[in-house]
Amino acid sequence: MYQSKWRILTNHAILILGALFMIMPVWIAFASSTHTREFLFQNGLQLWPGGHFFENYGAILFDASATKGRVTALEMLFNSMVLGLGFAIGKVIISMMAAYAIVYFRFKLAVPLFWVVFSTLLLPLEVRIVPSYEVVAGLGLLNSYTGLILPLIASATGTFFFRQFYRSVPDELLEAARLDGAGPLRFFIDILVPLSVTMISAIFIIMFVVGWNQYLWPLLMTTDDQLYTIVIGIKQVYNSLYEGGQIPQFPKAFALTIMATIPPVLVVVVFQRMFVKGLVETEK
Amino acid sequence: MATVTLNQVEKTYLNGYKAIHGIDLKIQDGEFTVLVGPSGCGKSTLLRMIAGLESISDGEIAIDDRVVNKVAPADRDIAMVFQNYALYPHMSNYNNMAYGLRNRGHSKAEIDAKVREAARILQLDDHLERKPRQLSGGQRQRVAMGRAIVRQPKVFLFDEPLSNLDAKLRVDMRLEIKNLQQRLGISSVYVTHDQVEAMTLADRLIVMNGGVAEQIGTPIDIYEKPETLFVAGFIGSPAMNFLPGKVSDDRTHVVVGDKVKLDLDHVVEAGRSVTVGIRPEHFRLCEDGHGPVSASVRMVESLGAETLVYLDFGIGNENVTLRIQGTHQFAKGTVLTLSITPDKIHLFDDETGKRI
Numbered sequence: 001m002y003q004s005k006w007r008i009l010t011n012h013a014i015l016i017l018g019a020l021f022m023i024m025p026v027w028i029a030f031a032s033s034t035h036t037r038e039f040l041f042q043n044g045l046q047l048w049p050g051g052h053f054f055e056n057y058g059a060i061l062f063d064a065s066a067t068k069g070r071v072t073a074l075e076m077l078f079n080s081m082v083l084g085l086g087f088a089i090g091k092v093i094i095s096m097m098a099a100y101a102i103v104y105f106r107f108k109l110a111v112p113l114f115w116v117v118f119s120t121l122l123l124p125l126e127v128r129i130v131p132s133y134e135v136v137a138g139l140g141l142l143n144s145y146t147g148l149i150l151p152l153i154a155s156a157t158g159t160f161f162f163r164q165f166y167r168s169v170p171d172e173l174l175e176a177a178r179l180d181g182a183g184p185l186r187f188f189i190d191i192l193v194p195l196s197v198t199m200i201s202a203i204f205i206i207m208f209v210v211g212w213n214q215y216l217w218p219l220l221m222t223t224d225d226q227l228y229t230i231v232i233g234i235k236q237v238y239n240s241l242y243e244g245g246q247i248p249q250f251p252k253a254f255a256l257t258i259m260a261t262i263p264p265v266l267v268v269v270v271f272q273r274m275f276v277k278g279l280v281e282t283e284k
Numbered sequence: 285m286a287t288v289t290l291n292q293v294e295k296t297y298l299n300g301y302k303a304i305h306g307i308d309l310k311i312q313d314g315e316f317t318v319l320v321g322p323s324g325c326g327k328s329t330l331l332r333m334i335a336g337l338e339s340i341s342d343g344e345i346a347i348d349d350r351v352v353n354k355v356a357p358a359d360r361d362i363a364m365v366f367q368n369y370a371l372y373p374h375m376s377n378y379n380n381m382a383y384g385l386r387n388r389g390h391s392k393a394e395i396d397a398k399v400r401e402a403a404r405i406l407q408l409d410d411h412l413e414r415k416p417r418q419l420s421g422g423q424r425q426r427v428a429m430g431r432a433i434v435r436q437p438k439v440f441l442f443d444e445p446l447s448n449l450d451a452k453l454r455v456d457m458r459l460e461i462k463n464l465q466q467r468l469g470i471s472s473v474y475v476t477h478d479q480v481e482a483m484t485l486a487d488r489l490i491v492m493n494g495g496v497a498e499q500i501g502t503p504i505d506i507y508e509k510p511e512t513l514f515v516a517g518f519i520g521s522p523a524m525n526f527l528p529g530k531v532s533d534d535r536t537h538v539v540v541g542d543k544v545k546l547d548l549d550h551v552v553e554a555g556r557s558v559t560v561g562i563r564p565e566h567f568r569l570c571e572d573g574h575g576p577v578s579a580s581v582r583m584v585e586s587l588g589a590e591t592l593v594y595l596d597f598g599i600g601n602e603n604v605t606l607r608i609q610g611t612h613q614f615a616k617g618t619v620l621t622l623s624i625t626p627d628k629i630h631l632f633d634d635e636t637g638k639r640i
């Protein structure tokens with residue numbers, strides 16, 4: 001398509017502006033996290049990095065007192081990672097299996113059950129958070145990874161996407177597999193899962209980011225500092241900014257924020273490559 | 285090697301639609317049986333019932349002497365080739381062929397030997413490590429055939445395996461399939477709606493219509509002696525000409541329209557109304573102008589090796605097709621004189637459509 005010079009210029013101008021708009025806050029947070037707190041307190045937010053990168057990040061990563069709790073950022077990152085991975089992997093597995101049952105097994109309640117699952121989309125976690133808490137507390141799972149992850153891994157969205165995907169897989173594939181002596185389990189593992197790689201990585205990316213960013217649920221579930229996720233950690237650090245007579249810990253709060261964003265970005269970057277590759281290479 | 289016996293087989297789908305209305309059939313050991321018929325007549329349904337992919341509503345299907353009504357597809361010892369190949373897209377062609385053997389617990393060495401042998405027969409040696417999507421349509425079709433032959437099943441089932449290929453490849457693959465089947469001697473059931481495939485491949489042809497087998501016989505039998513109007517019209521291309529006629533009082537000929545009289549070679553009840561069927565290739569041009577039929581030319585189509593002439597018989601607006609060897613030019617309106625030998629005239633009862 002022919003595009004005039006002006007059009008290319010304006011297109012790029014808009015794109016660049018948009019990109020700057022998105023990146024600037026992150027950049028400012030990063031730049032500001034590399035100064036001393038006194039400097040930041042006197043001079044406000046910084047556009048250029050200072051010389052205290054290692055000092056600030058080292059302190060926050062390895063020294064529990066820097067985060068005003070009894071847990072280091074490294075431990076919080078680990079907790080977040082467990083939550084994000086458990087959440088994403090759990091959701092992928094559960095929703096794949098649920099969709100498999102709904103699409104491939106003709107049992108009487110398949111359709112009503114699907115709609116029941118689907119309608120839970122209308123009930124986000126926030127709506128059912130109190131009863132969920134009750135259940136988890138009753139099971140004695142407060143302050144445990146299991147309690148943190150298990151109540152969240154049922155996924156209507158995931159089930160729906162996998163259902164749509166399975167329905168688009170030609171029936172002949174199932175029939176060929178049946179003739180080849182593959183039972184339901186073999187068909188699932190040998191045929192359906194490899195065909196779903198694209199779908200799996202897409203849902204995994206989305207769910208990992210959602211899981212990583214969970215705030216309300218971990219906040220309720222974890223009273224023990226040792227189980228804090230990094231998102232909660234950020235909140236704690238900001239909270240403590242205003243306590244006591246000291247100069248606020250702005251650089252460290254920014255450092256924690258920056259670190260909280262890195263793993264989801266990595267996951268998206270790594271899996272997106274697989275995701276695109278999957279899109280290009282698999283065909284049904 | 286096996287026989288397949290169908291005994292009053294019926295199929296009613298869950299929605300109440302009755303697709304197969306009772307079919308009896310015995311497929312001999314090593315026989316190539318072709319199911320042919322118009323779209324929706326139940327060919328695939330019947331094939332899938334033999335495969336075990338559809339349940340059998342009534343009647344019995346037996347492979348050799350074992351009734352397989354309740355036997356799972358994998359345990360029937362059959363292999364099927366699908367129209368769209370149904371290859372596993374994520375597996376290499378090697379694995380596509382090996383998958384069924386692996387599930388049956390064959391040893392690695394045995395699988396390898398069988399797959400390589402099949403690949404050699406089908407000329408796929410160089411493509412084993414590739415994925416199906418990296419092959420042409422014809423090669424994919426071969427992989428699908430390879431998947432069927434590595435298992436050395438008792439019966440091959442084919443559901444329109446060539447209909448996704450272009451015309452030339454179809455001819456090649458047709459010959460290849462026939463060749464392969466004869467070499468392996470495996471009983472086969474082949475579904476198609478292409479009558480060239482049906483005529484050339486079949487040891488025995490089954491013409492289906494509306495869920496019943498209208499006629500079962502060798503292709504030549506069916507071509508020469510179609511039992512019903514439907515079979516007569518379906519087999520043969522261009523299709524048989526049908527003309528309304530009446531048997532004369534002396535019962536020696538049939539009158540078509542008001543002037544055309546055709547001699548008969550067998551005796552039929554006098555005055556009976558019949559449908560007269562004549563194949564386009566069975567008319568003979570009488571160059572000397574003496575013959576029982578004269579008709580004017582409406583249109584001519586030259587195909588090179590043969591010429592199709594559409595004639596006005598003076599009966600309604602229907603064209604009558606004439607097929608003659610070689611190229612001929614006739615101006616529109618030219619009157620041609622034709623004759624036809626009595627044994628090439630087919631008579632069908634007007635009411636029942638049955639051959640008289």
Ligand SMILES: Nc1ncnc2c1ncn2[C@@H]1O[C@H](COP(=O)(O)OP(=O)(O)OP(=O)(O)O)[C@@H](O)[C@H]1O
Binds near residue numbers: 297301321324328
């Ligand atoms: N699952 C089903 N449920 C209900 N009716 C069906 C089902 N599958 C097929 N039919 C009907 O059964 C009839 C026979 O179908 P079938 O697929 O056997 O036809 P076919 O002879 O193979 O036709 P084609 O040449 O188009 O493949 C059709 O009228 C079809 O609509």
Ligand SMILES: [Mg+2]
Binds near residue numbers: 328
């Ligand atoms: Mg069909």
